[in-house]
Amino acid sequence: MMTLKQISHITGFSTSTVSKALNDRFDINVETKKLIQDIALKNNYVPNKNAIALRKSKSNIVAVILPQVNDKWYSDTLYEIQKTASKAGYRVMLFQSFDDTSKEDTYLDEINDGSIDAAIVLSANNNIKKNKFTVMPIAFVQITKEQSAQELIQLSVNSFKTLLERI
Incomplete structure (x- = not known):
């Protein structure tokens, strides 16, 4: 090449x-x-996609942070988010936190450098300092045990669509 x-x-x-x-x-x-x-x-x-992203200040990459992908609940949600992202011309970068809130914070710090256009976080952690993210739009989907899988998927996809509109 x-x-x-x-x-x-x-x-x-x-x-x-x-x-x-x-x-x-x-x-x-x-x-x-x-x-x-x-x-x-x-x-x-x-x-070179990185050079193009640098020139345009847009990577067409959206981060998804979720507890785990081997759970049907989350894998179905990820599937729908990825489908929505693809239709909008975005690629998805996945981060698994394994229900570790410190990993979520670490991942968020790492991607808050402008290399990612936006992020969606599926988490039970309600202590994330949301106001520290100024570089990119970010959507937080609060997970509760009362939600059905379909409710989580719909909430996540709706949040993701709103997020894409803000980019």
């Missing part, structure tokens, strides 16, 4: 020109665009 820098080296054009040509920008000569795009195509160039 070829990188943008390698295409730049082969063609003799700057990485900026190569990037603009690959993004079909109007300010690049048609012949230059064609040359660069042909080389990219022949060499199976794939844009």
